[in-house]
Amino acid sequence: MAKLELQNLRKEYNPKTVPIKDISLDVEDGEFMTFIGPSGCGKSTLLRLIAGLETPTKGRVVISGQTVNGVPPGDRNIAMVFQSYALYPHMTVEENISASLRIRKTSSDEIRKRIDDVIIKLDLDRALLERKPGQLSGGQRQRVAVARALVREPEVFLLDEPLSNLDALLREQVRAELKQLFKSQNKPVVYVTHDQTEAMTLSTRIALLYEGVLQQLDTPYQIYTYPANSFVASFMGSPQMNLLTLSCQENYAILGNFKLKMPDLRKKPRQIIMGVRPENVRIAKQGDEQTIKGNVFLVEDMGKEKLISVRVQGSDGSEGKTIRALLAADNYWDGEEDTVTLTLPEKTMHWFDVESGDRLTHHS
Structure with a gap:
C-alpha cells in the first residue's frame, strides 16, 4: 500500500x-x-x-x-x-x-x-x-x-x-x-x-x-x-461569508439597533467577529426570531439566485454595516433603498475571536 x-x-x-x-x-x-x-x-x-x-x-x-x-x-x-x-x-x-x-x-x-x-x-x-x-x-x-x-x-x-x-x-x-x-x-x-x-x-x-x-x-x-x-x-465559499466585527453587551452582539444572541463563552469579549453565509440569510417571516432590518443598496442577478447587499444603520447614525443575502431569483425588488427585514438563524452563525481569528465555538 x-x-x-x-x-x-x-x-x-x-x-x-x-x-x-x-x-x-x-x-x-x-x-x-x-x-x-x-x-x-x-x-x-x-x-x-x-x-x-x-x-x-x-x-x-x-x-x-x-x-x-x-x-x-x-x-x-x-x-x-x-x-x-x-x-x-x-x-x-x-x-x-x-x-x-x-x-x-x-x-x-x-x-x-x-x-x-x-x-x-x-x-x-x-x-x-x-x-x-x-x-x-x-x-x-x-x-x-x-x-x-x-x-x-x-x-x-x-x-x-x-x-x-x-x-x-x-x-x-x-x-x-x-x-x-x-x-x-x-x-x-x-x-x-x-x-x-x-x-x-x-x-x-x-x-x-x-x-x-x-x-x-x-x-x-x-x-x-x-x-x-x-x-x-x-476564503472558502462564494459568495464570501459575511464577517462583521461587532461590539458586545453581555450575551449579545450589537448590529445597528439589533441584538444577536452569542454563544455561552467563558470570557465575555468586548468585541467579536460574527459570521454568516449569504445563503443562510433569508427574508424574515412572521414569528422569526433574531431579525434585522436594513436598506437594499445593491442587487446582483446571478440567474437562479439574487445576491442582495443590505446596509444596517449604526445605532449612533454612522454608516453602519453591510450584510449580503443569497435569495431565490423570484424575489422582486422595486429598486435600491428598499427596506427589508432579514433573519439570521442562530444555528447557522459562526463566532470568531477578534485578535486571533480562531473559532470560538466547536461542533459536536
Whole structure:
C-alpha cells in the first residue's frame, strides 16, 4: 500500500522568506488531497518538496514508509501533471505518453498494453496518437498529460493546477472525469489549485494554507460548515461569508439597533467577529426570531439566485454595516433603498475571536 507522509516540513530560502512552516500531514491510498490557498501561501512549494524539485530545510517526505529527502525526482516513483502540461513538442502523442516507460526500458508489449489501457480510460481517440501537441486542443493536451502520468503506475500522483488553462465549460467536464479516474487508481493524489470549486468537488480532504501555515485540514463539508478561523471562513465559499466585527453587551452582539444572541463563552469579549453565509440569510417571516432590518443598496442577478447587499444603520447614525443575502431569483425588488427585514438563524452563525481569528465555538 502506498502512503505519503509529510513530517514537520519547513522550507527557508532565507530568514525572511519561509514559504513552508512546520507542516505535517498524511495522504492515504485512494485519498484525494487538495492544497489550496491564496497566491504565495506555499501550496506549490509544498508540492515541489514532495516531488523532489525542492529540498526541505527541516522535516521529512516519506513515501510508502521510505524517507525520500535525498532521492532524485526521477527515482521517487511519483507522476506529476503540470499546469503547462509540459509535453515534448517534437514528439507524437504516443511518444509523449510512453517517454518515461522507454527511459525505464519497459518492454514494447508492456508499453503498448499500458497505452491501450490509458487511452480507453481517458477517452482519447487513437487517431490522436500520431499527432504532435501543437495539433491538439487544450483539452486534448490536458488528457495526454494525464495519460503520461497514468501509464507510469506510480505510488503517488501530483497535479499542479492542471485545469487552469481550460475554458470554464471544459474545466467542469474534465473535473468530473478526473474525480472518477483517480478514484479508480486507489493511490494517494495531491492536487494544487486556487479554485475552491475544484477543491470542494474533487477532494477527500482539503489542506488550506496561508503564509506557509496549515490553517485547516479536513473534509470539504467540515471546512465549509465549521471553518477553524475567520481566514478559512472568508476564503472558502462564494459568495464570501459575511464577517462583521461587532461590539458586545453581555450575551449579545450589537448590529445597528439589533441584538444577536452569542454563544455561552467563558470570557465575555468586548468585541467579536460574527459570521454568516449569504445563503443562510433569508427574508424574515412572521414569528422569526433574531431579525434585522436594513436598506437594499445593491442587487446582483446571478440567474437562479439574487445576491442582495443590505446596509444596517449604526445605532449612533454612522454608516453602519453591510450584510449580503443569497435569495431565490423570484424575489422582486422595486429598486435600491428598499427596506427589508432579514433573519439570521442562530444555528447557522459562526463566532470568531477578534485578535486571533480562531473559532470560538466547536461542533459536536
